[in-house]
Amino acid sequence: MAFNLIEKSDSIEGAIETLQHIFQVQHVTFHLANVNFGPIDSPFVRSTYPPEWIARYLLKGYVDVDPVVATGFSGMLPFFWSELEIDERSMSMMADAQAFGLGADGYSIPVIDKSARRSLLSFSADAPTGTWKHYIRNVAADLAEMAHILHKKALMEAGCRFSVHLGPREIECLYWLAQGKDAGTIADILIISEHTVRSYLKSIRHKLSCSSLPQAVAKAITMRLITL
Amino acid sequence: MFFAIQANAYEKNTGILDQMFRLRKQVFFDQLCWQVEVQGDYERDRYDDLGPVYLVWADIEREVLYAAIRLMPTTGPTLLYDVFYDTLPDAAHLSAPGIWEATRACVHHENLERDFPGVSPMRAFGLMSLASAECAFAHAISTIVVNYEPYLKRAYASAGALVEEIGRAGGYGRYPVCCGLFEISESVILRMRAKLGLEGSIIGTENASPLQLTA
Numbered sequence: 061m062a063f064n065l066i067e068k069s070d071s072i073e074g075a076i077e078t079l080q081h082i083f084q085v086q087h088v089t090f091h092l093a094n095v096n097f098g099p100i101d102s103p104f105v106r107s108t109y110p111p112e113w114i115a116r117y118l119l120k121g122y123v124d125v126d127p128v129v130a131t132g133f134s135g136m137l138p139f140f141w142s143e144l145e146i147d148e149r150s151m152s153m154m155a156d157a158q159a160f161g162l163g164a165d166g167y168s169i170p171v172i173d174k175s176a177r178r179s180l181l182s183f184s185a186d187a188p189t190g191t192w193k194h195y196i197r198n199v200a201a202d203l204a205e206m207a208h209i210l211h212k213k214a215l216m217e218a219g220c221r222f223s224v225h226l227g228p229r230e231i232e233c234l235y236w237l238a239q240g241k242d243a244g245t246i247a248d249i250l251i252i253s254e255h256t257v258r259s260y261l262k263s264i265r266h267k268l269s270c271s272s273l274p275q276a277v278a279k280a281i282t283m284r285l286i287t288l
Numbered sequence: 289m290f291f292a293i294q295a296n297a298y299e300k301n302t303g304i305l306d307q308m309f310r311l312r313k314q315v316f317f318d319q320l321c322w323q324v325e326v327q328g329d330y331e332r333d334r335y336d337d338l339g340p341v342y343l344v345w346a347d348i349e350r351e352v353l354y355a356a357i358r359l360m361p362t363t364g365p366t367l368l369y370d371v372f373y374d375t376l377p378d379a380a381h382l383s384a385p386g387i388w389e390a391t392r393a394c395v396h397h398e399n400l401e402r403d404f405p406g407v408s409p410m411r412a413f414g415l416m417s418l419a420s421a422e423c424a425f426a427h428a429i430s431t432i433v434v435n436y437e438p439y440l441k442r443a444y445a446s447a448g449a450l451v452e453e454i455g456r457a458g459g460y461g462r463y464p465v466c467c468g469l470f471e472i473s474e475s476v477i478l479r480m481r482a483k484l485g486l487e488g489s490i491i492g493t494e495n496a497s498p499l500q501l502t503a
Contacts, residue, residue, distance in 0.1 A: 136361055137292070173364060174363070222289040255450070
Protein backbone atom coordinates (compact mmCIF):
# COMPACT_ATOMS: atom_id res chain seq x y z
CA MET A 61 0.00 0.00 0.00
CA ALA A 62 2.75 2.38 0.96
CA PHE A 63 4.40 1.85 -2.42
CA ASN A 64 1.32 2.84 -4.35
CA LEU A 65 0.80 5.99 -2.33
CA ILE A 66 4.43 6.99 -2.81
CA GLU A 67 4.31 6.35 -6.53
CA LYS A 68 1.04 8.21 -6.95
CA SER A 69 2.07 11.30 -5.00
CA ASP A 70 2.67 14.09 -7.45
CA SER A 71 5.69 15.47 -5.64
CA ILE A 72 8.52 14.40 -3.38
CA GLU A 73 7.03 16.61 -0.62
CA GLY A 74 3.80 14.65 -0.79
CA ALA A 75 5.66 11.36 -0.84
CA ILE A 76 7.74 12.05 2.26
CA GLU A 77 4.68 13.21 4.20
CA THR A 78 3.02 9.93 3.28
CA LEU A 79 6.08 8.04 4.50
CA GLN A 80 6.03 10.00 7.76
CA HIS A 81 2.42 8.94 8.42
CA ILE A 82 2.63 5.35 7.27
CA PHE A 83 5.79 4.51 9.16
CA GLN A 84 4.98 6.80 12.09
CA VAL A 85 8.42 8.34 12.27
CA GLN A 86 9.11 11.81 13.59
CA HIS A 87 10.54 13.30 10.41
CA VAL A 88 11.57 12.28 6.91
CA THR A 89 14.23 13.95 4.76
CA PHE A 90 15.12 13.17 1.19
CA HIS A 91 18.36 14.58 -0.15
CA LEU A 92 19.54 14.18 -3.74
CA ALA A 93 23.26 14.82 -4.05
CA ASN A 94 24.49 17.63 -6.26
CA VAL A 95 23.86 16.62 -9.82
CA ASN A 96 25.01 18.91 -12.54
CA PHE A 97 22.52 18.40 -15.30
CA GLY A 98 19.21 19.82 -16.44
CA PRO A 99 17.47 22.27 -14.17
CA ILE A 100 19.09 20.90 -11.01
CA ASP A 101 22.48 22.25 -10.12
CA SER A 102 21.88 22.97 -6.47
CA PRO A 103 21.10 20.57 -3.64
CA PHE A 104 17.67 18.99 -3.88
CA VAL A 105 16.35 18.58 -0.34
CA ARG A 106 12.79 17.87 0.77
CA SER A 107 12.02 17.48 4.45
CA THR A 108 9.17 17.35 6.91
CA TYR A 109 11.31 19.21 9.47
CA PRO A 110 9.82 22.53 10.64
CA PRO A 111 10.85 25.42 8.34
CA GLU A 112 12.54 27.16 11.31
CA TRP A 113 14.92 24.23 11.75
CA ILE A 114 15.66 23.97 8.02
CA ALA A 115 16.44 27.72 7.92
CA ARG A 116 18.70 27.40 10.93
CA TYR A 117 20.40 24.32 9.49
CA LEU A 118 21.22 26.17 6.27
CA LEU A 119 22.19 29.43 7.98
CA LYS A 120 24.59 27.74 10.37
CA GLY A 121 26.12 25.69 7.55
CA TYR A 122 25.30 22.48 9.39
CA VAL A 123 25.31 20.53 6.14
CA ASP A 124 29.12 20.70 6.25
CA VAL A 125 29.37 19.20 9.73
CA ASP A 126 26.35 16.90 9.70
CA PRO A 127 27.77 13.37 10.19
CA VAL A 128 24.62 11.86 8.67
CA VAL A 129 25.21 13.70 5.39
CA ALA A 130 28.93 12.91 5.35
CA THR A 131 28.40 9.20 6.04
CA GLY A 132 25.33 8.89 3.85
CA PHE A 133 26.88 10.36 0.73
CA SER A 134 30.19 8.51 0.99
CA GLY A 135 29.09 5.08 2.25
CA MET A 136 26.70 2.48 0.89
CA LEU A 137 25.11 0.57 3.76
CA PRO A 138 22.10 1.96 5.64
CA PHE A 139 22.96 3.09 9.17
CA PHE A 140 21.55 4.22 12.52
CA TRP A 141 22.60 7.70 13.62
CA SER A 142 23.45 6.36 17.06
CA GLU A 143 26.24 4.29 15.44
CA LEU A 144 28.04 7.35 14.10
CA GLU A 145 31.13 8.77 15.67
CA ILE A 146 30.42 12.36 16.60
CA ASP A 147 33.25 14.87 16.54
CA GLU A 148 33.24 18.21 18.35
CA ARG A 149 32.03 20.23 15.39
CA SER A 150 28.94 18.12 14.95
CA MET A 151 28.32 18.05 18.73
CA SER A 152 26.96 21.58 18.76
CA MET A 153 24.71 20.80 15.82
CA MET A 154 23.30 17.75 17.59
CA ALA A 155 22.70 19.77 20.77
CA ASP A 156 20.98 22.45 18.73
CA ALA A 157 18.77 19.85 17.05
CA GLN A 158 17.73 18.43 20.40
CA ALA A 159 16.91 21.91 21.67
CA PHE A 160 14.53 22.10 18.73
CA GLY A 161 12.84 18.95 20.00
CA LEU A 162 14.22 16.81 17.23
CA GLY A 163 14.94 13.14 17.79
CA ALA A 164 18.43 12.04 18.71
CA ASP A 165 18.40 8.82 16.75
CA GLY A 166 17.51 8.16 13.18
CA TYR A 167 18.07 5.81 10.27
CA SER A 168 19.46 6.72 6.86
CA ILE A 169 19.54 4.83 3.59
CA PRO A 170 22.12 5.76 0.95
CA VAL A 171 21.03 5.26 -2.65
CA ILE A 172 23.31 4.89 -5.65
CA ASP A 173 22.14 4.28 -9.22
CA LYS A 174 23.86 2.91 -12.34
CA SER A 175 25.11 6.41 -13.24
CA ALA A 176 26.57 6.77 -9.71
CA ARG A 177 24.07 9.49 -8.79
CA ARG A 178 23.44 9.42 -5.09
CA SER A 179 20.70 10.33 -2.68
CA LEU A 180 19.93 9.81 0.97
CA LEU A 181 16.62 9.08 2.67
CA SER A 182 16.55 9.69 6.42
CA PHE A 183 14.04 8.98 9.13
CA SER A 184 14.26 10.49 12.59
CA ALA A 185 12.66 9.08 15.71
CA ASP A 186 11.91 10.19 19.23
CA ALA A 187 11.46 6.64 20.44
CA PRO A 188 14.25 5.21 22.63
CA THR A 189 17.05 3.75 20.53
CA GLY A 190 16.30 0.12 21.47
CA THR A 191 12.66 0.07 20.40
CA TRP A 192 13.44 2.22 17.37
CA LYS A 193 16.11 -0.16 16.09
CA HIS A 194 13.86 -3.14 16.54
CA TYR A 195 11.05 -1.40 14.67
CA ILE A 196 13.30 -0.27 11.81
CA ARG A 197 14.87 -3.72 11.34
CA ASN A 198 11.42 -5.13 10.61
CA VAL A 199 10.71 -2.62 7.86
CA ALA A 200 14.26 -2.01 6.59
CA ALA A 201 13.77 -3.85 3.27
CA ASP A 202 10.62 -1.84 2.51
CA LEU A 203 12.30 1.44 3.45
CA ALA A 204 15.18 0.67 1.08
CA GLU A 205 12.72 0.17 -1.77
CA MET A 206 11.03 3.47 -0.89
CA ALA A 207 14.38 5.24 -0.97
CA HIS A 208 15.00 3.98 -4.51
CA ILE A 209 11.53 4.95 -5.69
CA LEU A 210 12.02 8.48 -4.36
CA HIS A 211 15.43 8.69 -6.00
CA LYS A 212 13.99 7.82 -9.40
CA LYS A 213 11.04 10.13 -8.87
CA ALA A 214 13.30 13.06 -8.01
CA LEU A 215 15.44 12.46 -11.09
CA MET A 216 12.35 12.22 -13.26
CA GLU A 217 11.13 15.52 -11.84
CA ALA A 218 14.44 16.89 -13.08
CA GLY A 219 13.74 15.55 -16.55
CA CYS A 220 15.75 12.30 -16.46
CA ARG A 221 14.44 9.37 -18.45
CA PHE A 222 15.27 5.77 -17.72
CA SER A 223 15.51 2.85 -20.07
CA VAL A 224 14.90 -0.73 -18.92
CA HIS A 225 17.23 -3.60 -19.77
CA LEU A 226 16.24 -7.07 -18.66
CA GLY A 227 18.44 -10.16 -18.65
CA PRO A 228 17.37 -13.36 -20.46
CA ARG A 229 16.30 -15.12 -17.25
CA GLU A 230 14.40 -12.07 -16.08
CA ILE A 231 12.41 -12.11 -19.32
CA GLU A 232 11.69 -15.82 -18.88
CA CYS A 233 10.49 -15.25 -15.31
CA LEU A 234 8.27 -12.40 -16.48
CA TYR A 235 6.82 -14.58 -19.22
CA TRP A 236 5.85 -17.35 -16.78
CA LEU A 237 4.56 -14.78 -14.31
CA ALA A 238 2.29 -13.44 -17.05
CA GLN A 239 1.05 -17.03 -17.52
CA GLY A 240 -0.12 -16.95 -13.91
CA LYS A 241 2.70 -19.02 -12.39
CA ASP A 242 4.02 -18.27 -8.90
CA ALA A 243 7.70 -18.23 -7.85
CA GLY A 244 7.67 -21.87 -6.75
CA THR A 245 6.19 -23.09 -10.03
CA ILE A 246 8.57 -20.93 -12.07
CA ALA A 247 11.45 -22.46 -10.11
CA ASP A 248 10.24 -25.95 -11.08
CA ILE A 249 9.83 -24.99 -14.73
CA LEU A 250 13.27 -23.37 -15.05
CA ILE A 251 14.92 -25.92 -12.74
CA ILE A 252 16.42 -23.28 -10.46
CA SER A 253 15.84 -22.56 -6.78
CA GLU A 254 12.92 -20.49 -5.58
CA HIS A 255 15.33 -18.03 -3.96
CA THR A 256 16.96 -17.43 -7.36
CA VAL A 257 13.55 -16.88 -8.96
CA ARG A 258 12.67 -14.41 -6.19
CA SER A 259 15.91 -12.55 -6.85
CA TYR A 260 15.03 -12.19 -10.55
CA LEU A 261 11.54 -11.02 -9.63
CA LYS A 262 12.93 -8.45 -7.21
CA SER A 263 15.23 -7.15 -9.90
CA ILE A 264 12.34 -6.93 -12.38
CA ARG A 265 10.22 -4.94 -9.91
CA HIS A 266 13.08 -2.56 -9.21
CA LYS A 267 13.83 -1.92 -12.89
CA LEU A 268 10.18 -1.36 -13.74
CA SER A 269 9.60 0.65 -10.50
CA CYS A 270 6.66 -1.53 -9.60
CA SER A 271 5.35 -2.29 -6.14
CA SER A 272 3.76 -5.58 -7.10
CA LEU A 273 4.34 -8.36 -9.60
CA PRO A 274 0.96 -8.03 -11.37
CA GLN A 275 1.79 -4.36 -11.90
CA ALA A 276 5.20 -5.37 -13.31
CA VAL A 277 3.56 -7.80 -15.74
CA ALA A 278 1.12 -5.15 -16.93
CA LYS A 279 3.92 -2.63 -17.40
CA ALA A 280 6.15 -5.14 -19.20
CA ILE A 281 3.37 -5.93 -21.67
CA THR A 282 2.72 -2.24 -22.32
CA MET A 283 6.43 -1.70 -22.88
CA ARG A 284 6.51 -4.78 -25.16
CA LEU A 285 9.21 -6.44 -23.07
CA ILE A 286 7.15 -9.63 -23.27
CA THR A 287 4.27 -10.80 -25.43
CA LEU A 288 1.59 -13.21 -24.34
CA MET B 289 38.18 -10.11 14.14
CA PHE B 290 35.81 -9.62 11.22
CA PHE B 291 34.54 -6.14 10.50
CA ALA B 292 33.16 -3.95 7.74
CA ILE B 293 35.01 -0.82 6.68
CA GLN B 294 32.74 1.84 5.22
CA ALA B 295 33.91 4.93 3.32
CA ASN B 296 33.84 7.16 6.42
CA ALA B 297 36.30 4.80 8.11
CA TYR B 298 38.80 4.34 5.26
CA GLU B 299 41.15 6.87 6.81
CA LYS B 300 41.23 5.10 10.15
CA ASN B 301 42.04 1.81 8.42
CA THR B 302 44.68 2.85 5.89
CA GLY B 303 47.09 0.14 7.06
CA ILE B 304 44.66 -2.71 6.54
CA LEU B 305 43.35 -1.30 3.25
CA ASP B 306 46.91 -0.89 1.98
CA GLN B 307 47.52 -4.59 2.68
CA MET B 308 44.24 -5.46 0.98
CA PHE B 309 45.09 -3.68 -2.29
CA ARG B 310 48.52 -5.37 -2.32
CA LEU B 311 46.97 -8.77 -1.64
CA ARG B 312 44.48 -8.23 -4.45
CA LYS B 313 47.34 -7.56 -6.86
CA GLN B 314 49.12 -10.74 -5.79
CA VAL B 315 46.01 -12.89 -6.03
CA PHE B 316 44.17 -11.56 -9.07
CA PHE B 317 47.00 -10.28 -11.23
CA ASP B 318 49.99 -12.43 -10.30
CA GLN B 319 48.30 -15.75 -9.50
CA LEU B 320 44.97 -15.89 -11.32
CA CYS B 321 46.22 -13.80 -14.28
CA TRP B 322 43.02 -11.75 -14.52
CA GLN B 323 43.10 -8.66 -16.69
CA VAL B 324 42.79 -6.27 -13.79
CA GLU B 325 44.03 -2.71 -13.42
CA VAL B 326 47.30 -2.58 -11.57
CA GLN B 327 48.76 0.59 -10.06
CA GLY B 328 52.23 -0.24 -8.74
CA ASP B 329 51.76 -2.90 -6.07
CA TYR B 330 48.02 -2.27 -5.93
CA GLU B 331 45.10 -3.80 -7.76
CA ARG B 332 42.52 -1.03 -7.71
CA ASP B 333 39.67 -0.20 -10.07
CA ARG B 334 37.05 2.50 -10.53
CA TYR B 335 34.62 0.78 -8.17
CA ASP B 336 37.05 1.36 -5.33
CA ASP B 337 36.47 5.09 -5.84
CA LEU B 338 32.73 4.77 -5.24
CA GLY B 339 32.91 4.08 -1.51
CA PRO B 340 32.32 0.30 -1.42
CA VAL B 341 32.15 -1.71 1.79
CA TYR B 342 35.25 -3.78 2.53
CA LEU B 343 34.68 -6.70 4.79
CA VAL B 344 37.96 -7.77 6.32
CA TRP B 345 39.39 -10.32 8.69
CA ALA B 346 42.28 -8.83 10.63
CA ASP B 347 43.84 -9.09 14.08
CA ILE B 348 42.38 -7.04 16.93
CA GLU B 349 45.03 -4.32 16.55
CA ARG B 350 44.00 -4.09 12.89
CA GLU B 351 47.58 -4.55 11.78
CA VAL B 352 47.58 -7.95 10.08
CA LEU B 353 45.18 -8.84 7.29
CA TYR B 354 43.91 -12.40 6.81
CA ALA B 355 41.18 -11.97 4.22
CA ALA B 356 39.08 -9.34 2.47
CA ILE B 357 36.06 -8.99 0.20
CA ARG B 358 34.33 -6.02 -1.46
CA LEU B 359 30.58 -5.45 -1.28
CA MET B 360 28.53 -3.10 -3.48
CA PRO B 361 24.82 -2.61 -4.16
CA THR B 362 23.62 -3.81 -7.58
CA THR B 363 21.52 -0.67 -7.97
CA GLY B 364 24.77 1.23 -8.56
CA PRO B 365 27.66 0.68 -10.96
CA THR B 366 28.88 -2.89 -10.57
CA LEU B 367 31.80 -4.86 -11.85
CA LEU B 368 29.55 -7.75 -12.84
CA TYR B 369 27.39 -5.51 -14.99
CA ASP B 370 30.29 -3.84 -16.75
CA VAL B 371 32.54 -6.86 -17.23
CA PHE B 372 30.13 -9.76 -17.64
CA TYR B 373 27.27 -8.07 -19.52
CA ASP B 374 27.70 -10.36 -22.56
CA THR B 375 29.17 -13.50 -21.04
CA LEU B 376 27.10 -13.80 -17.84
CA PRO B 377 23.98 -11.79 -18.72
CA ASP B 378 21.72 -13.27 -16.04
CA ALA B 379 24.03 -12.32 -13.20
CA ALA B 380 25.08 -9.02 -14.75
CA HIS B 381 21.53 -7.75 -15.13
CA LEU B 382 20.35 -8.31 -11.58
CA SER B 383 19.65 -4.97 -9.92
CA ALA B 384 17.58 -4.29 -6.79
CA PRO B 385 18.03 -2.72 -3.34
CA GLY B 386 18.16 -6.12 -1.58
CA ILE B 387 20.70 -7.60 -4.01
CA TRP B 388 24.42 -6.82 -3.59
CA GLU B 389 27.51 -8.08 -5.33
CA ALA B 390 30.66 -9.40 -3.69
CA THR B 391 33.91 -9.21 -5.63
CA ARG B 392 37.66 -9.53 -5.06
CA ALA B 393 37.41 -12.12 -2.29
CA CYS B 394 40.95 -13.03 -1.29
CA VAL B 395 42.82 -14.77 1.51
CA HIS B 396 46.34 -13.95 2.72
CA HIS B 397 47.84 -17.45 2.83
CA GLU B 398 51.12 -16.55 4.58
CA ASN B 399 49.54 -14.50 7.38
CA LEU B 400 46.88 -17.15 7.86
CA GLU B 401 49.37 -20.01 8.04
CA ARG B 402 51.57 -18.12 10.51
CA ASP B 403 48.84 -16.94 12.92
CA PHE B 404 46.13 -19.57 12.36
CA PRO B 405 47.93 -22.76 11.37
CA GLY B 406 44.73 -24.77 11.95
CA VAL B 407 42.66 -22.74 9.49
CA SER B 408 42.87 -23.83 5.87
CA PRO B 409 42.39 -21.24 3.11
CA MET B 410 39.13 -23.02 2.24
CA ARG B 411 37.87 -22.61 5.80
CA ALA B 412 39.01 -18.97 5.79
CA PHE B 413 36.92 -18.49 2.67
CA GLY B 414 33.96 -20.09 4.46
CA LEU B 415 34.41 -17.85 7.50
CA MET B 416 34.47 -14.80 5.23
CA SER B 417 31.29 -16.01 3.55
CA LEU B 418 29.60 -16.24 6.94
CA ALA B 419 30.81 -12.73 7.84
CA SER B 420 29.42 -11.44 4.52
CA ALA B 421 26.10 -13.14 5.20
CA GLU B 422 25.87 -11.63 8.69
CA CYS B 423 26.73 -8.16 7.44
CA ALA B 424 24.20 -8.45 4.61
CA PHE B 425 21.44 -9.82 6.83
CA ALA B 426 21.88 -6.97 9.32
CA HIS B 427 21.28 -4.52 6.47
CA ALA B 428 18.19 -6.07 4.87
CA ILE B 429 20.10 -7.65 1.98
CA SER B 430 18.59 -10.96 0.81
CA THR B 431 20.94 -11.97 -2.02
CA ILE B 432 24.65 -11.57 -2.73
CA VAL B 433 25.81 -12.15 -6.29
CA VAL B 434 29.19 -13.81 -5.98
CA ASN B 435 31.81 -14.64 -8.57
CA TYR B 436 34.29 -17.41 -7.91
CA GLU B 437 36.54 -19.99 -9.49
CA PRO B 438 34.94 -23.43 -9.93
CA TYR B 439 36.92 -25.14 -7.13
CA LEU B 440 35.52 -22.70 -4.53
CA LYS B 441 32.11 -24.28 -4.92
CA ARG B 442 33.32 -26.82 -2.38
CA ALA B 443 34.29 -24.10 0.07
CA TYR B 444 30.77 -22.66 -0.01
CA ALA B 445 29.25 -26.10 0.42
CA SER B 446 31.44 -27.07 3.35
CA ALA B 447 30.60 -23.74 5.03
CA GLY B 448 26.89 -24.51 4.69
CA ALA B 449 26.29 -21.63 2.28
CA LEU B 450 23.51 -21.91 -0.30
CA VAL B 451 24.96 -20.66 -3.56
CA GLU B 452 23.26 -21.39 -6.86
CA GLU B 453 25.40 -21.07 -9.96
CA ILE B 454 23.63 -19.01 -12.63
CA GLY B 455 26.40 -18.69 -15.19
CA ARG B 456 29.96 -19.57 -16.08
CA ALA B 457 32.36 -17.95 -18.55
CA GLY B 458 35.88 -18.55 -19.75
CA GLY B 459 38.55 -16.27 -21.08
CA TYR B 460 39.20 -14.20 -17.96
CA GLY B 461 42.19 -16.01 -16.53
CA ARG B 462 43.42 -19.44 -15.55
CA TYR B 463 40.01 -20.77 -14.54
CA PRO B 464 36.48 -20.11 -15.77
CA VAL B 465 34.57 -17.53 -13.73
CA CYS B 466 31.36 -18.72 -12.10
CA CYS B 467 28.56 -16.47 -10.96
CA GLY B 468 26.21 -17.56 -8.25
CA LEU B 469 23.43 -16.27 -6.05
CA PHE B 470 24.20 -16.56 -2.36
CA GLU B 471 20.98 -16.74 -0.37
CA ILE B 472 20.97 -14.58 2.76
CA SER B 473 18.55 -15.41 5.54
CA GLU B 474 18.54 -16.18 9.22
CA SER B 475 18.24 -19.91 8.55
CA VAL B 476 21.22 -19.85 6.18
CA ILE B 477 23.32 -18.05 8.80
CA LEU B 478 22.38 -20.57 11.52
CA ARG B 479 23.16 -23.42 9.15
CA MET B 480 26.57 -21.92 8.31
CA ARG B 481 27.46 -21.37 11.98
CA ALA B 482 26.56 -24.98 12.75
CA LYS B 483 28.58 -26.27 9.81
CA LEU B 484 31.59 -24.12 10.76
CA GLY B 485 31.28 -25.02 14.45
CA LEU B 486 30.78 -21.44 15.61
CA GLU B 487 28.51 -20.13 18.30
CA GLY B 488 27.07 -16.67 17.93
CA SER B 489 27.97 -13.99 15.49
CA ILE B 490 31.40 -13.82 13.86
CA ILE B 491 31.27 -10.21 12.74
CA GLY B 492 32.01 -7.07 14.72
CA THR B 493 32.74 -8.91 17.95
CA GLU B 494 35.83 -10.36 19.43
CA ASN B 495 33.89 -13.46 20.52
CA ALA B 496 35.19 -15.55 17.68
CA SER B 497 38.33 -16.75 19.44
CA PRO B 498 41.24 -18.21 17.47
CA LEU B 499 40.34 -21.58 18.97
CA GLN B 500 36.80 -21.43 17.62
CA LEU B 501 37.99 -20.28 14.24
CA THR B 502 40.29 -23.27 14.02
CA ALA B 503 37.56 -25.70 15.07
